[in-house]
Amino acid sequence: MAKQLLNFTLNDTETDVLVQPYVTLLDALREDLGLTGPKEGCGTGDCGACTVHLDGKPVASCLVLAMQARGRSVRTIEGLGRFDALHPLQDAFVRLGVPQCGFCIPGVLMAAAALLTENPHPTEEEIRYGIAGNLCRCTGYTKMLAAITEVAGAAPARRA
Amino acid sequence: MRRFQLALPRSIDDCLKLLAERGPEAKLVAGGTDLLPQMKGGLLKPAAVVDLSGVAELRVLRREDGAGLRVGAAVTAREIELDGHTRSAYPALAESGALVGSVQIRNLATVGGNLCNAAPSADMAPPLMALEAEAIIAGPRGRRRVPVSAFFTGVRRTVLAPDELLVELIVPAPGPRSGGQYLRHTPRRELDIAVVGVASQITLSDGVCRKARIALAAVAPTPIRATAAEQALEGQPLTTPQIARAAQLAAEAARPISDQRGSADFRRHLVAVLTRRTLTTALERAAEHGGRPEPPIQ
Numbered sequence: 177m178a179k180q181l182l183n184f185t186l187n188d189t190e191t192d193v194l195v196q197p198y199v200t201l202l203d204a205l206r207e208d209l210g211l212t213g214p215k216e217g218c219g220t221g222d223c224g225a226c227t228v229h230l231d232g233k234p235v236a237s238c239l240v241l242a243m244q245a246r247g248r249s250v251r252t253i254e255g256l257g258r259f260d261a262l263h264p265l266q267d268a269f270v271r272l273g274v275p276q277c278g279f280c281i282p283g284v285l286m287a288a289a290a291l292l293t294e295n296p297h298p299t300e301e302e303i304r305y306g307i308a309g310n311l312c313r314c315t316g317y318t319k320m321l322a323a324i325t326e327v328a329g330a331a332p333a334r335r336a
Numbered sequence: 337m338r339r340f341q342l343a344l345p346r347s348i349d350d351c352l353k354l355l356a357e358r359g360p361e362a363k364l365v366a367g368g369t370d371l372l373p374q375m376k377g378g379l380l381k382p383a384a385v386v387d388l389s390g391v392a393e394l395r396v397l398r399r400e401d402g403a404g405l406r407v408g409a410a411v412t413a414r415e416i417e418l419d420g421h422t423r424s425a426y427p428a429l430a431e432s433g434a435l436v437g438s439v440q441i442r443n444l445a446t447v448g449g450n451l452c453n454a455a456p457s458a459d460m461a462p463p464l465m466a467l468e469a470e471a472i473i474a475g476p477r478g479r480r481r482v483p484v485s486a487f488f489t490g491v492r493r494t495v496l497a498p499d500e501l502l503v504e505l506i507v508p509a510p511g512p513r514s515g516g517q518y519l520r521h522t523p524r525r526e527l528d529i530a531v532v533g534v535a536s537q538i539t540l541s542d543g544v545c546r547k548a549r550i551a552l553a554a555v556a557p558t559p560i561r562a563t564a565a566e567q568a569l570e571g572q573p574l575t576t577p578q579i580a581r582a583a584q585l586a587a588e589a590a591r592p593i594s595d596q597r598g599s600a601d602f603r604r605h606l607v608a609v610l611t612r613r614t615l616t617t618a619l620e621r622a623a624e625h626g627g628r629p630e631p632p633i634q
Contacts, residue, residue, distance in 0.1 A: 177341070241365065
């Protein structure tokens with residue numbers, strides 16, 4: 177089956193890639209574009225490990241066809257901060273030692289970053305619901321809550 | 337996922353041409369949150385998939401003078417949840433949008449997909465039925481209007497023919513002194529499916545209930561209206577005993593099954609509880625929306 181040309185903005189960079197029409201955005205990111213930050217957990221939208229931003233909004237990339245991202249803007253964990261300038265949430269997650277196995281963390285960070293962009297000073301309940309679509313098999317939610325609370329209290333998120 | 341051809345139409349006419357050619361072997365995809373899991377699981381194996389994300393007409397969410405609210409089939413649950421006018425004038429609908437999936441799902445899942453997937457537990461169906469919304473359906477012979485109450489024909493079955501497409505929902509404005517609410521019971525709020533869902537919508541005048549609409553999810557093969565309960569309320573003052581009577585009639589309208597989410601008896605009990613609660617809230621909201629407050633409930 178013929179591949180189709182996917183043109184979109186990926187982590188602020190105009191990107192062209194040939195993809196099979198039947199692959200998901202998650203698979204295109206991981207297999208065709210080499211961005212392995214987004215993870216496949218359940219593959220059915222229940223776990224949030226594949227969370228990326230589509231036009232600034234958090235979505236389950238395992239449920240989006242790659243070609244549905246045409247002409248749109250996608251941000252993955254690789255584009256949230258830089259190694260020499262971490263996103264405030266990444267910095268807090270590192271300092272507070274949030275990750276345990278780490279598998280869910282890219283998705284949690286993308287969900288949390290979207291939350292703080294929409295609602296820079298959320299209540300504890302709003303933070304809990306903001307990451308309720310992300311499952312952590314290590315059950316490391318307490319430290320996630322602490323890190324997100326710290327960033328929300330200290331300064332608004334730098335960008336989506 | 338099994339391989340398929342992907343079409344990327346830009347207009348409803350293009351969609352209809354594609355459906356005319358490949359209708360029975362094609363599936364329409366909007367948010368994909370119901371379709372892709374079914375395709376990944378092998379339950380659906382379409383040879384062709386038609387992506388609706390490029391069709392602008394399906395994304396309209398607009399207040400129409402005199403016609404109420406137009407909700408395009410590809411408007412997301414999240415847009416409905418956050419839309420200010422929907423929240424104030426159609427709170428039951430906004431509440432149902434806020435309960436779908438998680439935020440990652442709500443940013444994808446669409447109202448049209450929720451209806452066309454036709455799960456008995458579809459959260460956005462009861463509010464649309466209680467609000468007397470109509471579905472605008474496009475097909476090869478033009479457009480037709482079907483009340484959402486008559487849209488479902490069975491589990492995962494609707495009135496849509498293979499060459500037809502749901503374009504939008506027209507939700508009439510409830511008018512002054514109206515109120516409504518949608519509640520559902522689930523063990524956890526996010527990423528769960530209704531054990532029971534109930535939407536109530538009422539309009540008051542001169543101290544009595546002029547109009548009542550009650551719709552139930554997850555207690556029959558399709559979302560259903562509880563018409564006997566509605567009729568018991570109309571023309572009556574909405575007192576506590578009247579509401580309790582309607583709640584009982586709604587429970588009698590339910591035809592639930594027992595499954596892993598709950599027994600049939602539990603579901604009937606929940607219908608009564610949620611009908612009572614949604615009617616009580618609907619009454620409060622109707623009293624807030626214009627005119628003198630209603631006399632307190634006895």
